[in-house]
Amino acid sequence: GQNIDQPTEMTATEGAIVQINCTYQTSGFNGLFWYQQHAGEAPTFLSYNVLDGLEEKGRFSSFLSRSKGYSYLLLKELQMKDSASYLCAVREGRQAGTALIFGKGTTLSVSS
Amino acid sequence: EPEVTQTPSHQVTQMGQEVILRCVPISNHLYFYWYRQILGQKVEFLVSFYNNEISEKSEIFDDQFSVERPDGSNFTLKIRSTKLEDSAMYFCAGGTGPEAFFGQGTRLTVV
Numbered sequence: 001g002q003n004i005d006q007p008t009e010m011t012a013t014e015g016a017i018v019q020i021n022c023t024y025q026t027s028g029f030n031g032l033f034w035y036q037q038h039a040g041e042a043p044t045f046l047s048y049n050v051l052d053g054l055e056e057k058g059r060f061s062s063f064l065s066r067s068k069g070y071s072y073l074l075l076k077e078l079q080m081k082d083s084a085s086y087l088c089a090v091r092e093g094r095q096a097g098t099a100l101i102f103g104k105g106t107t108l109s110v111s112s
Numbered sequence: 113e114p115e116v117t118q119t120p121s122h123q124v125t126q127m128g129q130e131v132i133l134r135c136v137p138i139s140n141h142l143y144f145y146w147y148r149q150i151l152g153q154k155v156e157f158l159v160s161f162y163n164n165e166i167s168e169k170s171e172i173f174d175d176q177f178s179v180e181r182p183d184g185s186n187f188t189l190k191i192r193s194t195k196l197e198d199s200a201m202y203f204c205a206g207g208t209g210p211e212a213f214f215g216q217g218t219r220l221t222v223v
Contacts, residue, residue: 035214041216041217042203042215042217089155093168097143097144097161097167099145099170100147101157102155102156102157103154105154
């Protein structure tokens with residue numbers, strides 16, 4: 001079966017660093033994705049990891065450990081506009097264009 | 113920067129009616145997807161489309177649903193005989209590689 005777990009809610013302060021964890025158990029693995037979704041809007045692609053290690057992109061970094069079925073998204077220098085839901089998603093299939101399986105998302109609230 | 117565009121942004125329909133949701137993918141995208149998100153719930157995969165045919169579909173994508181790319185550009189999702197539980201945000205997405213880029217969605221309300 002498929003199971004993608006992430007915390008439901010997190011809070012943080014402007015300027016701080018926050019780490020959002022994601023654990024997954026899937027029948028296959030062909031990449032882990034992080035998306036940002038503001039309320040009432042579409043998911044926006046943030047990052048993609050297929051090999052173990054850290055991928056850095058500006059204020060956002062994403063880490064993957066395939067052996068542990070674990071990823072995290074690290075957000076630095078938090079801004080109010082970072083208040084959103086952060087979605088962890090896994091691609092199981094090896095073929096191109098296969099489904100992304102999403103977790104329920106972590107709602108991050110950034111306060112001043 | 114080009115975007116995946118979806119129309120309409122909001123559709124209200126009566127139970128039992130058919131609806132067609134439309135998407136214009138970015139021109140160089142190769143893979144196309146439909147996802148849905150019921151209010152307050154997670155994003156769920158419906159179907160993927162590649163090389164003018166369905167490449168994968170979920171359990172949700174039953175005989176009530178169909179997809180087409182009628183003119184090589186537009187990508188449509190048809191829902192026959194809508195039910196109340198079909199009320200959701202429907203997202204079209206596309207990509208050339210592993211990432212999928214989402215359109216702004218169509219909010220479908222079945223009454």
